[in-house]
Amino acid sequence: MKVLIVEDENSIREVEAAYLSHSGFEVVEAVDGKEALNTFAHHKFDLVILDINLPEINGITVCKKIRETSNIPIIMVTARAEDIDELVGFECGADDYIKKPFTPSILVARVTAVLKRISGAKLENEYLAIDPEKMNIKVKQGDESKVVEVTTTEFNILYTLMKNPGKVFTRYEIIDRAYDNSLDADILERTVDVHIKNLRKKLNILKNLPEFVITVIGKGYKFNDNL
Amino acid sequence: MKVLIVEDENSIREVEAAYLSHSGFEVVEAVDGKEALNTFAHHKFDLVILDINLPEINGITVCKKIRETSNIPIIMVTARAEDIDELVGFECGADDYIKKPFTPSILVARVTAVLKRISGAKLENEYLAIDPEKMNIKVKQGDESKVVEVTTTEFNILYTLMKNPGKVFTRYEIIDRAYDNSLDADILERTVDVHIKNLRKKLNILKNLPEFVITVIGKGYKFNDNL
DNA sequence: CTCTTTCTTCATTGGATTTTCATAATAGAG
DNA sequence: CTCTATTATGAAAATCCAATGAAGAAAGAG
Numbered sequence: 001m002k003v004l005i006v007e008d009e010n011s012i013r014e015v016e017a018a019y020l021s022h023s024g025f026e027v028v029e030a031v032d033g034k035e036a037l038n039t040f041a042h043h044k045f046d047l048v049i050l051d052i053n054l055p056e057i058n059g060i061t062v063c064k065k066i067r068e069t070s071n072i073p074i075i076m077v078t079a080r081a082e083d084i085d086e087l088v089g090f091e092c093g094a095d096d097y098i099k100k101p102f103t104p105s106i107l108v109a110r111v112t113a114v115l116k117r118i119s120g121a122k123l124e125n126e127y128l129a130i131d132p133e134k135m136n137i138k139v140k141q142g143d144e145s146k147v148v149e150v151t152t153t154e155f156n157i158l159y160t161l162m163k164n165p166g167k168v169f170t171r172y173e174i175i176d177r178a179y180d181n182s183l184d185a186d187i188l189e190r191t192v193d194v195h196i197k198n199l200r201k202k203l204n205i206l207k208n209l210p211e212f213v214i215t216v217i218g219k220g221y222k223f224n225d226n227l
Numbered sequence: 228m229k230v231l232i233v234e235d236e237n238s239i240r241e242v243e244a245a246y247l248s249h250s251g252f253e254v255v256e257a258v259d260g261k262e263a264l265n266t267f268a269h270h271k272f273d274l275v276i277l278d279i280n281l282p283e284i285n286g287i288t289v290c291k292k293i294r295e296t297s298n299i300p301i302i303m304v305t306a307r308a309e310d311i312d313e314l315v316g317f318e319c320g321a322d323d324y325i326k327k328p329f330t331p332s333i334l335v336a337r338v339t340a341v342l343k344r345i346s347g348a349k350l351e352n353e354y355l356a357i358d359p360e361k362m363n364i365k366v367k368q369g370d371e372s373k374v375v376e377v378t379t380t381e382f383n384i385l386y387t388l389m390k391n392p393g394k395v396f397t398r399y400e401i402i403d404r405a406y407d408n409s410l411d412a413d414i415l416e417r418t419v420d421v422h423i424k425n426l427r428k429k430l431n432i433l434k435n436l437p438e439f440v441i442t443v444i445g446k447g448y449k450f451n452d453n454l
Numbered sequence: 455c456t457c458t459t460t461c462t463t464c465a466t467t468g469g470a471t472t473t474t475c476a477t478a479a480t481a482g483a484g
Numbered sequence: 485c486t487c488t489a490t491t492a493t494g495a496a497a498a499t500c501c502a503a504t505g506a507a508g509a510a511a512g513a514g
Contacts, residue, residue, distance in 0.1 A: 095269060117269070134393040134452070135443055147453075151471060152445035190491090191473055197492060217481060217490060378460060418462055420502060444470065444501065 001115065002026040002044065006036040006062065007051040007077070016049065019104035020111065033057030037065055045072060047115060049107070050094070052078040060092045067093035073114045077102075123162045125227045127209060130159060141206040153178065154199050157192070158223075161213060166225030168216045196221055228342065229253040229271065233263040233289065234278040234304070243276065246331035247338065260284025264292055272299060274342060276334075277321070279305040287319045294320035300341045304329075350389045352454045354436060359386060368433040380405065381426045384419070385450075388440060393452030395443045423448060 003025045007013035010031075017027045028043060030036040033054045040048070048066065052059035063074055074093065079100035096114050098107065122131045129138040135155055137148045150158070156178035161169060169177075171189035179187075196213055203212055214222050230252045234240035237258075244254045255270060257263040260281045267275070275293065279286035290301055301320065306327035323341050325334065349358045356365040362382055364375045377385070383405035388396060396404075398416035406412045423440055430439055441449050 113270075117271070133395065134449070135395045135446060136393070152443075153472070187472090188474070190475090193491065194473075194493085197494095200492095215491065380461070414461090415463065417464085417502090421462075421504085424503065424505095442502065 001046045002028065003111065004028050004030060004036065004039060004043070004045045004048045006030045006033070006049065006054065006059070008032055008054055009051075012051075015104060016107060019108055023108045023112075025111070033059070033062040036062050040066060040070075047073045047075070047111060049075050049077060049111070052076055053080070063092040063094055073118045075110060075114060123159070125165075127227055128162070128203075128212065130155075130162060132159060137203070139203055139206055139209065141209055144206055146205050148202050148205060150199065150202055154195055154202070157195050158199055158213075161221060161223040165223045165227075168219045168222045170220040174220065192221070228273045229255065230338065231255050231257060231263065231267060231270070231272045231275045233257045233260070233276065233281065233286070235259055235281055236278075239278075242331060243334060246335055250335045250339075252338070260286070260289040263289050267293060267297075274300045274302065274338060276302050276304060276338070279303055279307070290319040290321055300345050302337060302341060350386070354454055355389070355430075355439065357382075357386060357389060364430070366430055366433055366436065368436055371433055373432050375429050375432060377426065377429055381422055381429070384422050385426055385440070388448060388450040392450045392454075395446045395449045397447040401447065419448075 001024070003020055005013055005016050005020070005027060007016065007029075008031050013029055013031070017029055021027045028039060028045070030039050033056055036048075036050070036054075037057075050059045050063055054062070059076060059078075063076065066072065066074065073095045076092075076094040076097040077100060078097065095118065096110055098110055120132050122129065122133075124130070127140050129140065130136075131138075132155075135152070137150055137155070137158070139146050139148055157174055160174060160177045171192040174192050175187055175189070196215075200213060203209070210224060210227055212224055212227075214224050216222055228251070230247055232240055232243050232247070232254060234243065234256075235258050240256055240258070244256055248254045255266060255272070257266050260283055263275075263277070263281075264284075277286045277290055281289070286303060286305075290303065293299065293301065300322045303319075303321040303324040304327060305324070322345070323337055325337055347359045349356065349360075351357070354367050356367065357363070358365075359382075362379070364377055364382070364385070366373050366375055384401055387401060387404045398419040401419050402412050402414055402416070406414075423442075427440060430436070437451060437454055439451055439454075441451050443449055
């Protein structure tokens with residue numbers, strides 16, 4: 001789990017970084033909005049901790065910018081109560097906020113809470129609703145809808161793809177993410193093809209459904225991102 | 228146990244929060260209806276304390292909104308006697324109400340009372356009625372009905388699953404929730420299978436009953452959620 | 455203490471799932 | 485268009501996992 005901390009005050013940032021990396025997170029720091037956006041564009045993070053009062057570009061703007069390209073979990077941090085009010089609607093797209101001053105343990109707690117919440121979240125679009133808690137998949141078309149039974153592996157694969165619509169996953173990446181014990185998963189990459197085939201067959205239970213899983217020849221598979 | 232406090236007056240909210248968190252609850256605060264709904268959508272709470280007089284969206288509306296998606300226990304708070312009258316029918320779906328002014332200890336007492344009441348509540352659907360107080364299970368089909376005797380462990384397992392229909396519980400989670408002393412419960416996960424088997428056999432005493440406990444291969448068990 | 459009930463473990467069986475494989479279909483390069 | 489590389493597919497094989505019956509252990513009643 002890789003976290004980006006954006007905070008201009010050195011002392012605070014360093015404490016945050018220390019606690020998070022002590023808790024097992026990989027941490028990258030940025031001191032202002034510009035650096036934050038730059039770093040964000042060049043690394044792959046799992047979560048962003050974003051102070052609101054930043055020099056030059058403020059935190060809310062940074063948040064909105066990030067949201068233009070990513071659904072990454074964002075936790076906003078501020079000392080000013082008024083900021084909180086403004087944030088309340090999460091209009092900028094943040095997932096949580098923390099009021100300063102806070103203890104490092106609170107920070108860690110919030111981060112893990114947000115990550116947990118996001119990781120087990122329902123995913124839904126016009127045609128598909130998939131719920132990890134119930135481990136079921138609902139296929140929708142107009143006013144019709146059917147619940148599809150899929151196996152654990154099939155579910156994991158679909159969930160993996162659907163978490164990043166449009167992103168192409170190699171077969172290796174799919175195996176890596178969709179299997180619990182990805183270490184000793186010495187499985188032929190062609191096996192993924194079979195699961196995808198079975199998934200497609202199971203999902204295709206209503207008329208006029210779009211193509212959910214798209215083949216990218218020579219690369220792998222991706223989830224259709226214009227639904 | 229995680230509680231959401233919705234109250235616009237800072238002094239009151241802070242006192243409430245202080246007492247509840249002192250009593251071992253995890254507390255999240257919201258200052259108005261908008262923030263409340265937003266926070267509610269992003270966190271998983273066990274109970275909501277909701278002031279009626281809120282700026283912009285009032286408490287009753289918030290309550291109704293929450294009820295659209297959740298059965299979470301809600302305690303309404305108000306100073307105006309007229310509100311109480313209106314609330315009496317619990318038209319908005321609240322579980323209890325408190326008249327201002329109140330002592331913090333009353334608040335804590337009500338919260339624990341509501342949680343206890345809810346936690347020990349009867350669960351019922353078309354085919355099954357289970358009563359924790361009497362610790363019995365009634366199986367129904369059309370005009371027939373029979374009471375089934377089950378053991379404590381079997382009862383706890385069924386109750387655990389039935390409190391969250393559709394949610395998949397791992398065997399470990401089932402052991403954790405259905406055993407009093409979950410700490411020293413060093414029990415093989417396969418033991419759960421045997422209890423489930425015995426439960427199924429006992430519950431299956433009438434013709435044409437649906438499947439109550441559903442196996443989710445590779446994960447665990449869930450209670451059938453479309454009954 | 456003895457008997458009964460309940461709980462847990464275990465070995466086996468059978469069914470579901472996953473994987474592999476062989477072949478057909480398709481896409482893309484040249 | 486042809487050839488090659490890649491994916492789709494059906495079916496067999498292997499593996500995994502849950503269901504089950506039985507037996508031993510623990511708990512509880514009398």
